[in-house]
Amino acid sequence: MREALLQAVNITKIFEGKTRVEALRSIDLAINQGEYVAILGPSGCGKTTLLRIFAGLTKPTTGKCTFLGEEINKPNRQRALVFQDPRLFPWLTVRGNIELAIKKQAFIEANERIVELCKKMQLSEFMYSYPHELSGGMAKRVALARALAGDPKLLLLDEPLAHLDKNIQLSLLNELHRLWKDGLTSVLVTHDVDEALMLATRIIILSARPAQIIANQQISLPFPRDPLDGEFVQLKEKIMKINSGVGEPE
Ligand SMILES: Nc1ncnc2c1ncn2[C@@H]1O[C@H](COP(=O)(O)OP(=O)(O)OP(=O)(O)O)[C@@H](O)[C@H]1O
Ligand SMILES: [Mg+2]
Structure with missing residues (x-):
């Protein structure tokens, strides 16, 4: 079997602060070269935490995360994270x-x-x-x-299109698609099912905290994708149903 580009094995993350927060529980995920993986889940469930672990900015409490077979323990340009705010x-x-x-x-x-x-x-x-x-x-x-x-070999995107007007969202969405088409494996965290369906080759849905993977759906719709297309609409309904079952995002 081909080695995954990134592999998370039984990852948990517990923040021990004033209040103990269990953010991630038993996350197993392999991301292969050439994939566009979108991660959906309710607000505060642990999506950013998971991306930060992939980037090497946060260490999992237990479990292991590897990139090209090597344990991730610090940030590296090969795994570029675009933060929720531009910083x-x-x-x-x-x-x-x-x-x-x-x-x-x-x-x-x-x-x-x-x-x-x-x-x-x-x-x-x-x-x-x-x-x-x-x-x-x-x-x-x-x-x-x-x-x-x-x-980078892997682009990690934390809600890149949030709080932007529709025209800008559309042009950035096209850009993100082009980057992937040119060979850049991407992981996109988003609240927006349409955005996930426009870009992703696979959609992962996380539960409310502690986040666990509750759905792993391959998306094989051809590109360019049309939100009015029957298959798109059907998949959207299916994903919205699972996603809303775990609580609506803020
Ligand atoms: N450094 C930290 N110290 C303590 N708790 C933290 C820390 N970072 C995140 N958390 C907690 O972990 C949980 C998950 O946070 P995270 O930012 O990963 O959620 P999220 O899914 O990205 O949310 P949103 O959709 O609102 O961006 C939250 O309860 C948050 O308060
Ligand atoms: Mg976040």
């Missing part, structure tokens, strides 16, 4: 924020790469703008460009 450095321009993520490359090479990423993310005009001069959608694009600058 740009306010004192750096768009260019500066992207440049930070580029490995020590020769100046000309780095410059070419930044120009190319800005073009891809439709940011060329704003390369010298500061984060406070950007719209929410543009800031998300910079965060995405910064993640791509490290040439």
Whole structure:
């Protein structure tokens, strides 16, 4: 059998703070090269925690998570996480924020790469703008460009389209699809079933806390996908039913 790109084996995560929170319980998940895995689940169930474990920013309490067969114990550019909020450095321009993520490359090479990423993310005009001069959608694009600058093998996306207007959502959605089509294995955390169905080749549904996997649905609809297509609508109903059974997101 082919080795999974990322493999989580019996992961649990318990936060021992003022209140003890069991966020994840017995998560087993293998993500293969070429997949687009969407993760749905109610608010506060542990989706971000799971992505942070994949990124190497949080350690599971028990269980093991490996990337290309090696245990994940620290962040690595090969697994790029785009956070729920863009987290740009306010004192750096768009260019500066992207440049930070580029490995020590020769100046000309780095410059070419930044120009190319800005073009891809439709940011060329704003390369010298500061984060406070950007719209929410543009800031998300910079965060995405910064993640791509490290040439990741796995893109981890935490609600990348949330709180954006419809047109911007659609253009970013197309961009996320293109990145996957060009070979970038992706994991998308979202509250939005339509978004998951537009992009994913597999949808995982998590229960309310402690999050456990309650559904693992392969999505083999051809691309481009149409939300009005009969099969799309049927799958949406099925997934909404399972998802709403575990509580509506906020
Ligand atoms: N560093 C932390 N310390 C203590 N508890 C935490 C920490 N991070 C997350 N939690 C708790 O773990 C649970 C899961 O949080 P998480 O952010 O993973 O949920 P989520 O599914 O991403 O929620 P949302 O959909 O609202 O983004 C929550 O109860 C949260 O309070
Ligand atoms: Mg979250």
